[in-house]
Amino acid sequence: MGIIKARKLKYDYIKYDENGQQQDCYTAVDQVDLDVSQGQFIAILGHNGSGKSTLAKHMNALLIPTEGSIWVDGRDTAAEPELWKIRQKAGMVFQNPDNQIIGTVVEEDVGFGPENMGVPTDAIWERVNKSLEAVGMTAYRHRSPNKLSGGQKQRVAIAGVMAMQPKCIILDEPTAMLDPNGRKEVLKAVHELNEKEGITVILITHYMEEVIDADRVFVMDQGHVVMQGTPREIFSKVEELKSYRLDVPQVTLLAWELKQAGVDLPDGILTTKELVNALCH
Amino acid sequence: MIRDITIGQYYPADSILHRLDPRVKFIGTFLFLVSLFVADSFWGYLLATCFLAGIIALSKVPVKFMLKGLKPLFILLLITVIFNLFLIPGTVVWELGFLKITQEGITQAVKIGIRLVYLVIGSSVMTLTTTPNQLTDGLERIMKPLNKIKVPVHEISMMMSIALRFIPILMEETDKIMKAQMARGADFESGNLIQKAKSLIPLLVPLFISAFRRADDLAMAMEARCYHGGENRTQMKPLVYQGHDYGAYGVTLVYLAAEIVIRTVM
Structure with missing residues (x-):
């Protein structure tokens, strides 16, 4: 069984008026089936308001589905009495780096998760050292998080999740508030x-x-999973992506437009190198 | 400009005082304050002075920093001394109209003055040598027995340390909002006190909204990292008494005992 499995997942945001009566109901995630196996690198794409963050919060039991079910490492989030046991398996990194760092010193923040889980002191230090090493932040361990750059803060946040020794990390737009260098740093750490x-x-x-x-x-x-596949499969359907208000990488777009204009090129070119090779073959 | 404000006045240095357990410094400071009220004679004050001077020398913090802490208290100090000087009845030494200074008044004023000054210096030695974080840790441990009467000690100290972490962030945010509003013609500088206070309202509203949003995000991030209150929680840096901590307790207690002896003998 995969690490995350969802069946007919549905979640409604319900707005109540002053009298506690249901006033408004907005379905953020609807009929989502999802299977993720251990060790995979999954990307979820979507326009603002497409329900991708809501879906992410289900994987960490921060939200419990209105209908349907989601299993994280074999545990049903709706049926688990101790939700933090699920959160320990599936760590989460959020968008705003400032609002997720709890400690006043980098190493103390990384130790926050293990402290909550009741890990003995010696083991906490071991985990903290290992996690900081893994994201390349060991040199900054005694610094105040306020004095770090955005990319460094996000790497600290990732180390904080790593210290809980999860099987899965969910990153909810971790690079949205970063500059291009910070984005590269964070993605490199995640890939590693x-x-x-x-x-x-x-x-x-x-x-x-x-x-x-x-x-x-x-x-x-709009709450549904509308496309799935490998990046190459997805990006070869440029028109379909455009209908969901998503762009394709610039190189892919260029290749696609060249193809429309009659140049003989394969579908789904993803990198500059591939395009160069295809053009010069 | 607003960013220059620092909360807590920790002075980083490597001294025996910096390395002491925060609990020792807390209780030690408290005992020192008690001793100031025990001391009542010249010899008592002399001993207190020597003790304080020794502590300052050990802390490796420049005396200048200690005296800085006295500045905001100067007016309070002045008022207390003047009141004591003029209002205590006794043998008159100097008289001008309705103002008279008495022998007893002078001694009392000097005593109160010394006590206040030592009190402030004594507690600033603690804050100068302890990081805010260590202070909260120490407080949490000292207050732990209160858990039995249902005081949420862990939660209070967690709130304190989160507040400490967010002070610089909120300062920065205030600065940003202020600049954004100044760019659109807001005026925070001129006018009288009431006008100035009024002009702060459009600053405070967005600041509060953003603080609430941050709190919401932070709560979710804490939950995502398995936070579920203080039960079954372990500590990464638990406070453990070392040899020098016991030594410091010993020295402080000997000092307090000496003050009590002086008081009873003299």
């Missing part, structure tokens, strides 16, 4: 975790360039 430690990564983003290296891509629109 996936390759070296074999951690399942679920990356939620709306930057197309970030999903090229993923094993599998899900595209969401």
Whole structure:
């Protein structure tokens, strides 16, 4: 069984008026089936309001489905009395780096998760050292998080999740508030975790360039999963993507337009190198 | 400009005082304050002065920093001394109209003055040598027995340390909002006190909204990292008494005992 499995997942945001009567109901995620196996690098794409963050919060039991079910590492989130046991398996990194760092010193923040789980002191230090090493932040361990750059803060946040030794990391638009350098740093760290430690990564983003290296891509629109496949399969359907208000990487777009104009090119070109090779063959 | 404000006045240095357990410093400071009220004679004050001077020398913090802490208290100090000087009845030494200074008044004023100054210096030695974080940790441990009467000690100290972490972030945010509003013609500088206070309202509203949003995000991030209150929680940096901590307790207790002896003998 995969690490994350969802069947007919549905979630409604319900708005209540002053008297506690249901006033408004908005379905953010609807009829979503999802299977993720251990060690995969998954990307979830979608426009603002497509329900991708809501879906992400289900994988960590921060939200419990209105209908349908989701299993994380074999546990049904709706039936688990101790939700933090699920959260320990599936860590989550959020968008705003400032609002998820709890400690006043980098190493103390990384130790926060293990402290909550009741890990003995010596083991906490071991985990903290290892996690900081894994994201390349060991040199900053005694610094105050306020004095770090955005990319460094996000790497600290990732280390904080790693210290809980999860099987899966969910990153909810971790690069949305970062500059291009910070984005590169964070993505590099995430890819390394996936390759070296074999951690399942679920990356939620709306930057197309970030999903090229993923094993599998899900595209969401208005609460539904509308497309899924490898990046190459997804990006060969340029028109369909455009109908979901998503762009394709610039190179892919260029290749697609050249093809429309009559140049003989294969579908789904993802990198500049591929395009050059295809043009010069 | 607003960013220059620092909360807590930790002075980083490597001294025996910096390395002491925060609990020792807390209780030690408290005992020192008690001793100031025990001391009542010249010899008592002399001993307190020597003790304080020794502590300052050990802390490796420049005396200048200690005296800085006295500045905001100067007016309070002045008022207390003047009141004591003029209002205590006794043998008159100097008289001008309705103002008279008495022998007893002078001694009392000097005593109160010394006590207040030492009190402030004594507690600033603690804050100068302890990081805010260590202070909260120490407080949490000292207050732990209160858990039995259902005081949420862990939660209070968690709130304190989160507040400490967010002070610089909120300061930065205030600065940003202020600049954004100044760019659109807001005026925070001129006018009288009431006008100035009024002009702060459009600053406070967005600041509060963003603080609430941050709190919401942070709560979710904490939950995502398995936070479920203080039960079954372990600590990464637990406070454990070392040899020098017991030594410090010993020295402080000997000092307090000496003050009590002086008080009873003299």
